Amino acid sequence: MRLSPTKRVLVNLVALVYIVVLVFPVVLMFLNAIRTEAEIIQFPVALPHVVTTENFVEIFRESSFMDNLWNSFSVSALTVCLTIIVAAPAGYAMSRFRFRGKRLFSAWLLATQAFPGIIMVLGVFMLFRTYGLLNTRLGLVIMHTSFSVPFSVWLLKGYFDGIPAALEEAAMIDGCTHLAALVRIILPLSVPGLLAVATFSFLLSWNEFFFSLVINRAERLLTLPVFLSRFLGVGGMVRWGPLSAAALLATIPALVLFMLGQRYLVSGLTGGAIK
Amino acid sequence: MSEYGMRRVGEGRQAIPFLLPTILIMCAINLYPFINGMVRSLHSFRIMSQEFTYTGLRNFRLLLQDELFWRAFLNSMTWVATCISAQFVLSFVLALVLNSRELIARRVVRTLALIPWAMPPVVVALTWRYMLADRGPLNALLGVLGVANPPSWLLDPSVALWACILVTVWMNIPFMTVMLLAGLQSVERSLYEAAAIDGANFLQTTLRVTLPAIKKVALVVVTLMSIWTFNMFDIVFVLTNGGPGNASITLPLFAYQNAFFYYQMGYAAAVGIVMMACLLLLIVFYIRQVLE
Numbered sequence: 001m002r003l004s005p006t007k008r009v010l011v012n013l014v015a016l017v018y019i020v021v022l023v024f025p026v027v028l029m030f031l032n033a034i035r036t037e038a039e040i041i042q043f044p045v046a047l048p049h050v051v052t053t054e055n056f057v058e059i060f061r062e063s064s065f066m067d068n069l070w071n072s073f074s075v076s077a078l079t080v081c082l083t084i085i086v087a088a089p090a091g092y093a094m095s096r097f098r099f100r101g102k103r104l105f106s107a108w109l110l111a112t113q114a115f116p117g118i119i120m121v122l123g124v125f126m127l128f129r130t131y132g133l134l135n136t137r138l139g140l141v142i143m144h145t146s147f148s149v150p151f152s153v154w155l156l157k158g159y160f161d162g163i164p165a166a167l168e169e170a171a172m173i174d175g176c177t178h179l180a181a182l183v184r185i186i187l188p189l190s191v192p193g194l195l196a197v198a199t200f201s202f203l204l205s206w207n208e209f210f211f212s213l214v215i216n217r218a219e220r221l222l223t224l225p226v227f228l229s230r231f232l233g234v235g236g237m238v239r240w241g242p243l244s245a246a247a248l249l250a251t252i253p254a255l256v257l258f259m260l261g262q263r264y265l266v267s268g269l270t271g272g273a274i275k
Numbered sequence: 276m277s278e279y280g281m282r283r284v285g286e287g288r289q290a291i292p293f294l295l296p297t298i299l300i301m302c303a304i305n306l307y308p309f310i311n312g313m314v315r316s317l318h319s320f321r322i323m324s325q326e327f328t329y330t331g332l333r334n335f336r337l338l339l340q341d342e343l344f345w346r347a348f349l350n351s352m353t354w355v356a357t358c359i360s361a362q363f364v365l366s367f368v369l370a371l372v373l374n375s376r377e378l379i380a381r382r383v384v385r386t387l388a389l390i391p392w393a394m395p396p397v398v399v400a401l402t403w404r405y406m407l408a409d410r411g412p413l414n415a416l417l418g419v420l421g422v423a424n425p426p427s428w429l430l431d432p433s434v435a436l437w438a439c440i441l442v443t444v445w446m447n448i449p450f451m452t453v454m455l456l457a458g459l460q461s462v463e464r465s466l467y468e469a470a471a472i473d474g475a476n477f478l479q480t481t482l483r484v485t486l487p488a489i490k491k492v493a494l495v496v497v498t499l500m501s502i503w504t505f506n507m508f509d510i511v512f513v514l515t516n517g518g519p520g521n522a523s524i525t526l527p528l529f530a531y532q533n534a535f536f537y538y539q540m541g542y543a544a545a546v547g548i549v550m551m552a553c554l555l556l557l558i559v560f561y562i563r564q565v566l567e
Binding site: 022099103105203228251 | 405448544
């Protein structure tokens, strides 16, 4: 195809507009983390005149931020582990076994992604109250795992489908069980798929808001999104400096993980899950 | 692809232990709460006695007479329809740009364009609460551009819902773009070459070649995003909390307020059931598309 200069300019111009619109608000917000409250109010769009660290000092000293950061991190990390432990065998069964109700099971997994949270949340609340899981990390981990498992099973099934069965067959002739075949042969070959699941489930847990808001009321056990939402007082007065500092620190881990894992996540999304 | 799997002889009973952890956790945190919610929708919660009493379809009858429910319902419909169509157009253009051979520094552009996707939705909502504040950055910029009376985005009842839509579109563009881009990348170059030889212009090529070629991916992603957008809670909750004066209330928020401020759990569950009914066709369509 011929390359026309007008087209070249147009394409890059449009790209530039998109980038500005998609990135500029984020930069502005996060600049507030190092600006003073007076400056933020007086100059909405400006670089900091004075760089300050007082916002960070304040959230570390005067709020439960450290606890919430650690809480979010541990819940997300445990959700990743539990998701893989639960979803990998199911993905394997979906890929390798023939069983009755397979279509129904697949349909159920897909349908769960569409259930309105409000129907579920009351039941989860009652269940957790009965078993003493309200205001516990374990409760959050189990809940987040149940959200990430359906998609993860689906994604891993797609990934396992691409691995020739001949490898396991050879091993099984030597007396290897299905479980051993999964752990020793399939999983080591599925590292990109597992990374996709890890990225997906970590971000899901890290970002999840609605259920965490309802299930968890103890201040020290709040996850970061709920902690952040509490900055908005009833009167509508918001102190943007400390809030931006906290929001920045809550976003960095997600952003870093996303940048590292996006390659796997995107190929997992477009390959296995949505064909 | 699954031909590999079919040939293997793992059968029936052997699959059970592999499926069991998934089935257990999904029954506990998905199936049980779902059934529980359905049953709740036929009950009313009495705060005095802290008990649920069976009231049949009363919640649904009350719902039909509740003006606020209808406002939330209409808002939700506007919200989904506008979000999805705007997202689709904007994401499609961005995907075309990212797929173009003429784009400079494609990897950098692509990575930067994904940033909103990587942010926690609550942070997205907070960012825009700042951007859209009365004397915030957006209105300051509009002022510089000579707009005399920029709207009071989050405080004007006629604008608030549109502000929520704007933010949701902004947040969801990256995901949809990635999906459409994957579709575009799988279209064979020869199709475009054939179109070029026939003298088709850009618009003709887009409508007759590109869109039909990515139809399947586009349908699945539009369906999925419609469902997610319909159920979305965090953006509106943080941005306007349904206000001012319930102007931007959507169904999830309406249900949440009923459940946790007025303790009308049965009523809230009924809202959930109505939402589920609205989604049913989309869900069936989505499952069929993916399982096909």
